[in-house]
Amino acid sequence: MKHRMFAIMGVLILGLLATACGSDATAVPVAAATPTMGSVATPTAAARIEEETVTAPAATPPVSVDFAGKTIKLLVMYSPGGGYDAVGRVVAAHLPRHLPGKPRIVVQNRPGAGGVIGSNYAYTAKPDGLTIAEFPTDIVVTQLVGAPGVAFDFQKFLYIGALQKATKACYYRTDRGIKTIKDMVDSPSPIFTGGSGGSSDVVLSGLLKEELGANITQVLGYQGTADTHIAIESGEVDGRCTTWSTVPASNPSWFETTPALVTPVIQFTIGGPDKSMPDVPTIDSFRSQFSDKGWQTLLATIAPLQTYRTFALPPGAEDSMLAAYRKAFEAMYNDPEFIAAMARANRPLHGQNGAAVENILVNEIKVSQEVRDNIIRLLAAK
Amino acid sequence: MFEAAADGLVGLLDPFTLGLMVIGILIGLVVGLLPGLGGITAMVLMLPFTFDMTPIQAFSFLLGMFVVSSNAGELTSILFGVPGEGTTAATILDGHPMAKKGQAGRAMGASLASSGVGAVVGAITLAIALPIVRPLVLSFGAPELFALTILGVTFIASLSGGSLTRSILMGGMGFALATVGSSPQTGIYRFTFGAPYLLEGVQLVPVALGLFAIPEIIDLAVRRTSIAQADLGKVGGVIQGVKDAFTHRWLVVRSASLSAFIGLIPGLGSAAAQWMSYAHAVQSSPRQEEFGTGRVEGVLAPGASANAKEGGALIPTVAFGVPGSLAMAILLGAFQIVGLVPGPRMLTTHLDVTFSMVWILVIANFISIAFLALLLPQLVRLTKVKGLILVPIILAMVWLGAFSNQSNFGDLVLLAVAGAMGYAMVALDWPRPPLILGLVLGSLADKNLGIAYQRYHYDFFTDPAVVVILLIAAASLVYALVQNKRIARAKAGLSDLDKRAGGRDHA
Numbered sequence: 001m002k003h004r005m006f007a008i009m010g011v012l013i014l015g016l017l018a019t020a021c022g023s024d025a026t027a028v029p030v031a032a033a034t035p036t037m038g039s040v041a042t043p044t045a046a047a048r049i050e051e052e053t054v055t056a057p058a059a060t061p062p063v064s065v066d067f068a069g070k071t072i073k074l075l076v077m078y079s080p081g082g083g084y085d086a087v088g089r090v091v092a093a094h095l096p097r098h099l100p101g102k103p104r105i106v107v108q109n110r111p112g113a114g115g116v117i118g119s120n121y122a123y124t125a126k127p128d129g130l131t132i133a134e135f136p137t138d139i140v141v142t143q144l145v146g147a148p149g150v151a152f153d154f155q156k157f158l159y160i161g162a163l164q165k166a167t168k169a170c171y172y173r174t175d176r177g178i179k180t181i182k183d184m185v186d187s188p189s190p191i192f193t194g195g196s197g198g199s200s201d202v203v204l205s206g207l208l209k210e211e212l213g214a215n216i217t218q219v220l221g222y223q224g225t226a227d228t229h230i231a232i233e234s235g236e237v238d239g240r241c242t243t244w245s246t247v248p249a250s251n252p253s254w255f256e257t258t259p260a261l262v263t264p265v266i267q268f269t270i271g272g273p274d275k276s277m278p279d280v281p282t283i284d285s286f287r288s289q290f291s292d293k294g295w296q297t298l299l300a301t302i303a304p305l306q307t308y309r310t311f312a313l314p315p316g317a318e319d320s321m322l323a324a325y326r327k328a329f330e331a332m333y334n335d336p337e338f339i340a341a342m343a344r345a346n347r348p349l350h351g352q353n354g355a356a357v358e359n360i361l362v363n364e365i366k367v368s369q370e371v372r373d374n375i376i377r378l379l380a381a382k
Numbered sequence: 383m384f385e386a387a388a389d390g391l392v393g394l395l396d397p398f399t400l401g402l403m404v405i406g407i408l409i410g411l412v413v414g415l416l417p418g419l420g421g422i423t424a425m426v427l428m429l430p431f432t433f434d435m436t437p438i439q440a441f442s443f444l445l446g447m448f449v450v451s452s453n454a455g456e457l458t459s460i461l462f463g464v465p466g467e468g469t470t471a472a473t474i475l476d477g478h479p480m481a482k483k484g485q486a487g488r489a490m491g492a493s494l495a496s497s498g499v500g501a502v503v504g505a506i507t508l509a510i511a512l513p514i515v516r517p518l519v520l521s522f523g524a525p526e527l528f529a530l531t532i533l534g535v536t537f538i539a540s541l542s543g544g545s546l547t548r549s550i551l552m553g554g555m556g557f558a559l560a561t562v563g564s565s566p567q568t569g570i571y572r573f574t575f576g577a578p579y580l581l582e583g584v585q586l587v588p589v590a591l592g593l594f595a596i597p598e599i600i601d602l603a604v605r606r607t608s609i610a611q612a613d614l615g616k617v618g619g620v621i622q623g624v625k626d627a628f629t630h631r632w633l634v635v636r637s638a639s640l641s642a643f644i645g646l647i648p649g650l651g652s653a654a655a656q657w658m659s660y661a662h663a664v665q666s667s668p669r670q671e672e673f674g675t676g677r678v679e680g681v682l683a684p685g686a687s688a689n690a691k692e693g694g695a696l697i698p699t700v701a702f703g704v705p706g707s708l709a710m711a712i713l714l715g716a717f718q719i720v721g722l723v724p725g726p727r728m729l730t731t732h733l734d735v736t737f738s739m740v741w742i743l744v745i746a747n748f749i750s751i752a753f754l755a756l757l758l759p760q761l762v763r764l765t766k767v768k769g770l771i772l773v774p775i776i777l778a779m780v781w782l783g784a785f786s787n788q789s790n791f792g793d794l795v796l797l798a799v800a801g802a803m804g805y806a807m808v809a810l811d812w813p814r815p816p817l818i819l820g821l822v823l824g825s826l827a828d829k830n831l832g833i834a835y836q837r838y839h840y841d842f843f844t845d846p847a848v849v850v851i852l853l854i855a856a857a858s859l860v861y862a863l864v865q866n867k868r869i870a871r872a873k874a875g876l877s878d879l880d881k882r883a884g885g886r887d888h889a
Binding site: 079080083085086089090092108109111112113116117120147148149196197198199217218220221226227229230231249341344345379381 | 429433521524564565568569570574576577579581582648702703704711712715723724726727790830833
């Protein structure tokens with residue numbers, strides 16, 4: 001009897017080891033696949049030029065990219081259960097259909113240090129196409145301010161595409177009577193604005209206060225959206241600045257009353273309002289009141305948000321690999337099943353293809369030391 | 383409301399849904415019985431399978447898995463002295479000494495019985511609380527939460543096992559460790575020494591595993607015997623354990639209600655619930671000096687807490703989208719997958735779904751207890767197996783458990799450091815529970831004090847609710863001080879009983 005118990009324990013343990021070391025298990029096909037990849041890859045110079053001149057992904061990826069029987073690891077830099085995780089898992093379920101060879105995609109969570117740990121890991125992952133990452137947008141600011149532990153360069157990742165656009169807005173309880181920026185400046189009592197310390201939302205509130213003179217007092221330390229929204233609902237704080245789409249998505253009941261519990265006062269978009277807030281003033285209508293340094297700080301903070309829920313390959317992946325992923329990503333983006341799954345998860349699609357993402361993240365973001373220092377100072381919310 | 387409760391039950395009583403629950407339970411059973419690995423790991427791995435399920439099916443599957451693994455985790459705590467999950471170490475304090483005394487069967491019977499009662503009490507508490515839960519939760523702002531964490535800190539005094547000074551020092555150390563990582567207010571990194579691993583703070587799971595499991599494993603290896611040092615024959619009194627749960631029924635009921643309440647307040651976190659229940663068992667016992675040497679009350683209270691606290695944690699998860707525990711965070715992921723939005727509608731339009739989750743907790747608990755009861759005789763045998771055979775297996779499981787926390791090698795380093803510390807603490811008779819409780823409560827106090835100060839400055843100390851909670855805290859502290867003196871005197875007379883939690887006879 002004793003022996004049987006051991007046998008059972010042994011089998012359980014072996015099984016568990018195989019599951020727990022999912023990363024290593026997937027590494028086996030990687031090693032096996034390398035010779036094939038190596039022999040076919042090394043695309044010709046012509047192929048490369050084609051890749052660079054065409055903004056859309058190359059029409060047909062070389063036949064060489066074939067994932068048949070492979071397992072691809074999708075790295076999510078946050079814990080299971082959050083928005084990044086939810087979107088990552090929808091993609092893991094729907095992207096394989098569109099990749100050559102219909103591989104399996106497994107999500108691997110690599111949380112830690114606000115995405116830094118996972119991004120470091122993705123940056124140094126083998127660029128064989130069997131590791132892709134859901135790129136954490138906040139990481140751009142994190143890298144720019146030189147946060148400890150950053151060992152990657154976001155401008156070197158190879159971008160596959162983005163699923164959403166995030167427009168930040170500041171919104172306040174309607175019964176607080178703040179409808180415009182002027183109300184915020186004229187408010188005799190401080191406007192308590194909640195948020196999480198160290199997030200880029202803090203920079204936006206800080207800019208409203210410093211550049212436009214809004215009478216804001218930041219109350220920081222809440223852990224994420226739901227936590228801050230309880231504080232808004234209970235009246236502990238008056239409002240918050242963050243990605244607007246999460247507000248109606250996570251609190252539909254706020255908008256069932258007339259008037260709604262909160263009202264957006266300003267949105268941080270450049271060149272036209274967000275579809276969901278056609279009548280809310282955009283920040284560029286206050287451009288003239290901003291100092292040059294303040295405006296550049298604002299741009300550096302909000303530019304990455306145009307590419308929310310971005311997916312990327314580690315630096316060094318072959319062009320044919322990138323092209324295959326970009327093509328599959330676009331096909332997935334237009335796939336009715338995928339669209340339905342994203343709608344079910346309350347994640348409205350507003351994506352961009354890989355070339356467009358690359359343009360924003362790699363070409364548009366250029367930051368001076370002065371702007372960096374300003375972001376660092378505003379993040380500390382002094 | 384009764385209609386919704388009935389609807390929730392009917393929705394659940396579908397053969398396919400119940401089948402999914404049983405499959406979930408079987409998966410959870412395998413993972414849960416492995417020391418060091420908990421239901422969280424299983425839930426994460428199984429989350430993608432919920433894509434094509436209806437909400438009730440998905441919750442049956444995931445919650446069934448979680449319930450059984452938390453029950454099984456209690457059993458591994460008793461058998462091996464290894465927490466089933468990092469946050470459930472309280473059972474070890476008296477459960478493992480019982481196993482050493484050859485009473486593993488009694489301890490496991492007590493644990494399962496109290497867990498069953500706990501789930502029911504938790505469910506009833508929830509059903510009563512549902513209509514008032516939103517106003518109740520909204521009335522707890524940062525000042526009140528800060529005061530509650532201070533009240534929690536006073537429980538440290540009850541976990542001291544006699545030496546109040548050492549206990550306070552360890553609690554303070556837990557608080558200090560909780561400040562590692564980014565400041566909740568400024569995002570500035572504190573005490574990270576340039577190590578990326580520390581940016582997220584000191585993780586609870588590797589610390590708890592290291593402090594409690596490693597000393598036991600070393601002890602087992604050094605002792606060169608089996609876990610049970612005395613043989614009380616047969617199954618070792620499972621029935622006696624079940625009887626114990628009914629003898630101490632009010633302790634079980636109080637522990638379950640307390641835990642359901644702690645789980646219910648978002649931001650308080652259910653990690654503290656088991657420790658508070660254990661502390662309550664100590665406080666309310668006339669024989670406090672014997673805790674840590676294998677009192678059955680020390681198993682009953684955390685056992686009752688195990689599922690009751692998750693029942694409580696369900697509420698902020700469904701009503702506000704704030705997960706009250708790690709398991710609930712994963713459940714929130716399932717919410718998004720099946721397209722449900724947590725919020726007031728879960729208490730009105732979707733009340734039947736919420737009720738079905740309460741039912742799932744109760745039904746899954748009874749199915750899992752039945753499964754585990756069948757396995758008990760085999761599990762008791764494990765305590766008679768030679769230690770040298772068990773040591774490598776348990777050790778490997780503990781390392782895996784720590785690693786599955788974040789899949790970061792830093793977790794392994796932290797486990798080793800905490801293990802060395804735990805061994806030294808046992809050898810020198812320093813209490814370990816205050817350190818864990820300090821670590822759990824420290825980050826909550828840090829966050830809520832910061833928010834309260836930014837919002838109200840020092841005015842929040844005049845808030846009536848804060849004043850009342852702080853007065854209770856003061857009373858609890860004075861009571862503990864008096865009791866401690868008494869324990870110290872009793873202990874001086876009972877020096878032969880001075881075998882501390884997981885303590886070793888040669889220490």
